[in-house]
Amino acid sequence: MTDLFDRIIKDKGPLGKWAKQAEGYYVFPKLEGPISNRMGFNGKKVITWSINDYLGLANHPEVLKADAAAAAEHGMAYPMGARMMSGHTEYHEQLERECAEFVCKEAAYLVNFGYQGMVSAIDALVTKHDVIVYDVDSHACIIDGVRLHHGKRFTFMHNDIESLEKNLERATKVAEANGGGILVISEGVFGMRGEQGKLKEIVALKQKYNFRLLVDDAHGFGTLGKTGAGAGQEQGVQDDIDVYFATFAKSMAGIGAFFAADKEIIQYLQYNMRSQMFAKSLPMAMVKGALKRLDMIRTMPELKEKLWENVTALQSGLREKGFNIGNTNTCVTPIFLEGDIPEAMAMVHDLRENYGVFCSIVVYPVIPKGMILLRLIPTATHTLEDVSESIEAFSAIRSKLEKGIYKRIAAAMM
């Protein structure tokens, strides 16, 4: 037998083992000052490409005013208790009605956090007789929701409709044998590489197979579709998404999330989602703040237009300079480079310290060994100067990477 803590201290986990080298800089960095296109980091100003404040609402004066007024009126505690017991208000209901209307669904249900909400919704939607079929590249909240499932689950290859169909055939056999149903789960936008989920093709399979579709549209909400209703609206299949999910943590620059679907399904979630039944309700300041943000998204299309001006300038500028930005068809902009982890760290250090550009860095095991992914999130607060200055910086560091300069720096530091 071993002591639990002895094991934990010895084996810090796949990320924790890098803490000494990475903490405070590559992980848990402290971005300072108001949320914007340029923020403080390590004593200097950097262009920030790592904040999901797509529409620039995080620090918008009207949003700050609404948040402060709601907090002054209600504090951060009200309402106390779970929604079902004592934490329900007319504003929670109003926000649900408005979210549902915004994404063209009958009804919506608020949850406190996207991650927990998704885990709990998956848990609530299926029984052990049902089968889940989900994209292998799904966000952790989907993977962890599926982990709670007592029945069969199949993954399909990322955005691969042939693979989905093969797995639907298998799932259909299992569901028929068990007397269960099938839940297919995709993301509206895959947040690492920026590809939209192939919702149109997935929905087309409903002609042949009997399943319900749950879509996590965390990055699509507010950024895609004519009115910002997300990836389903962009692809013309919003009506065919059976359960729609979006978080307030990105375009809405807040906290909380919601599910939207037919009234009866939402009512079922209200009475069966354990993350909400056994947790305190979303505080009023968040709810009123979200109402303000949603109103601004609805009435200020110029925010999305500015966002897309920056997305287009950034993505076309990078492509012109020969960068591999994969198959993104959303705002999320990946830059794929080749190199090992020490090189990647030396490169990002140079990028931040000497070029004043801050973006997220993703390496193995999230992406294949030998690849480096710089992940950029353009927002409505960026300027075209931010875009051109950053593209210059990326070109300079790519050239150093290719010359092996970062390999030498990394080796010298070992």
Ligand SMILES: Cc1ncc(COP(=O)(O)O)c(C=O)c1O
């Ligand atoms: C695709 C996706 N789903 C769910 C979540 C979780 O949302 P929240 O931050 O509200 O917990 C995130 C990240 O925020 C996300 O990127």
